Amino acid sequence: MNCSEIWDIFKKNNYKFFTGVPDSTFKAWMSFLDENHGNGLDNIISSNECEAVAIATGYHLATNNIGVVYMQNSGFGKTVNPITSLADSEVYSIPMLLMIGWRGEPGEKDEPQHKKMGRVTIPLLEALEIPYSFFPETVSEFEQLLQKTSIFFKENKKPYALIVKKNIIEPFTSSKRKDTIYEMTREDALKTIIDSFNGDEIIISTTGKTSRELFELRIARKENPRDFYTVGSMGCTSSIALGIALNSNKKIVVIDGDGALIMQLGALTTIGHYHPGNLYHILIDNNAHESTGGQPTVSDTVNFKEICLGSGYKSVYLANSRENLKIVLEKMFKEEGKGPSMLIIKVKKGSREDLGRPTTTPIQNKEHFMKSLRK
């Protein structure tokens, strides 16, 4: 099915409100929603999946209509709390259609961070007593399915899930212009960052393309550094770094993404409160969830500088060009032990087509990291 066909059927069945966190499994559908937001449909990109369930609840309370909550199965776990304590029929009984991208589907090749969740997605739905269907391949099947879910929602006011497998939805090319305001890509920024290092830094990098690019840059330079590549647990990187920084006297550098930072924005308040002087937080802000297809984040309306200072970070630096970044990195690392500090780097979207993935396993990465951290 293509996106217009999917939208026609959603519209016919009065599903016009979409909210969630993007997933590459339905990247095309995400681009379609983004392009058509405000044009007969609403698409609210939420900070995390738990929030999306709550937004869809609010939508239902206000309109008596049913919202669609999209998410990758990685984020499904986050929704267990609002599903069981808000939407569940034993609490407020809120109908909503969950559209869950199935990464790590048993029998399909996928990354290590998706394996367990891939295996337990269906058992988890069953444990939560959420009925489900697989997202169909044809227009007529989809039409029948949405008619069935509409009847289900009339009879049962509670969530129903659609599991979306890879490659079900045809590609969609957005007509939106790509932004080119900023000089650097994320990879350019990463190169400049590691060029500025003298070898005693410990890096914890965020999930998605940041860790993939950093890993490849290290390989290309024949370096065997003390980097921890966070492959999953989106938004948790700065908290991993906090746990390390509070228990090490080394220079701990976190490299974060705007989508990930926003997902767990509360982490900034914990870091600020416990203020480890050796923590350097670098945010590479491309205003997008680039790793799942470039869907926008809300970072363009967020003042991270004020949030960090208001949370207890000791200093905040800004950079939007290579030259500027070099100067600012030098300044930030000169203030040794006076952190936590934040460096916000504005970059444009984009990455190499041939970008690979870490070739070491997460456990190999962990063991090497732990050994070298103690040296």
Ligand SMILES: Cc1ncc(C[n+]2csc(CCOP(=O)(O)OP(=O)(O)O)c2C)c(N)n1
């Ligand atoms: C809980 C959870 N929800 C969704 C995802 C899917 N996901 C992986 S990377 C990513 C985007 C990260 O965006 P950002 O931090 O801005 O980094 P960028 O990809 O732009 O470099 C998303 C949504 C996930 N891994 N985990």
